[in-house]
Amino acid sequence: MSLTPHLAVVGGGQLARMMQVPAVALGLRIRLLAEGPDVSAAQVVPDHLVGDHTDLDDLRAVCAGSPVVTFDHEHVPPEHLRALEAEGHAPRPGPDALLYAQDKGEMRVRLSVLGLPCPLFLLLPGDVEEALEELADFGYPAVLKTTRGGYDGKGVWVVRSADDAAEVLATAFAEGREILAEELVDFRRELSAQVARTPSGDVVAYPVVQSTQVDGICKEVVAPAPDLDPALAQEATDVAVRVAEQLGVTGMLAVELFETADGRVLVNELAMRPHNTGHWSIDGAATSQFENHLRAVLDLPLGPTTPHHAWTVMVNVLGGAVQDLEAQEAVVLSAVPHAKVHLYGKGVKPGRKVGHVTVTGDHLDTVLADARRAGALLQDG
Incomplete structure (x- = not known):
């Protein structure tokens, strides 16, 4: 019989998987609602149920005994979250906030009313x-x-x-x-500003990062964003904090932004959970986004977001020529010993996110080259 969980997590993808390590370190017990018995997070979270996030009875089962529920994705129906609230569970983020990550139209209207910069x-x-x-x-x-x-x-x-x-x-x-x-915004590059916010209103911000998309999928993140004007970095952070506070977000919030050719930032997308652009923080910051998400939703004091090194580069690994990722890991670590490899326990399919690699250091060109080499070896051999 499993012990009572401190936290229920809905969704069994890699984001939930990466919550488990800091949960263990913090002495927190997670109960997971997974899509199947072998999905990414179910492989590492022993206390898991298999069910459907659109089924209220499945949600009730995973939340039984848990005061707080959080998410690996934003797709839980808001009416189910309100039912859980009425039964004494605290969804974090709550349905009123999560709406703006679920519906881009609602998000655009709300942010515009708040006077936040949007296309x-x-x-x-x-x-x-x-x-x-x-x-x-x-x-x-x-x-x-x-x-x-x-x-x-x-x-x-x-x-x-x-x-x-x-x-x-x-x-x-x-x-x-x-x-x-x-x-269609004429943008110089894409940025991401991440903050963590507790129900008590405490907020910490991570350095603004640069993200590179290929075919709509995040391929590479550089932290902090190179050559970003300090005033624009502060503006991006201020936007993220305002979004978190005005929308009542609890947990991690990622605000994806365009840096325009004429030197502005515009809000592109919102994610109210740990986000791909924050994976660098596992190895590159004093407190990872996953640990701060857990701290935030449980209303614990937030951890510092200070980077360990001048630069951190995260490269996503998509399904490619390499089929046996675990065997290939030894090749990667032999070639780039200081790389950190994170595998998601997923089968290899073309274009599927199956892992990421991270490299930190004091010289951006070297860190970029090493991270790209490690990622290429893991993806294409």
């Missing part, structure tokens, strides 16, 4: 012809996004003409999706 946007009507008329006024090129469910480049299309848009809209509307149109 120009338009929520399109659900009829193709009407939507095309509004897009004609909005202007091309434009970015079309599903308001719910898109991630890692899925559910996002760049359209440069009415013909492009018509094809996307016809398919999306036939599937019952709501579509958000945004301006």
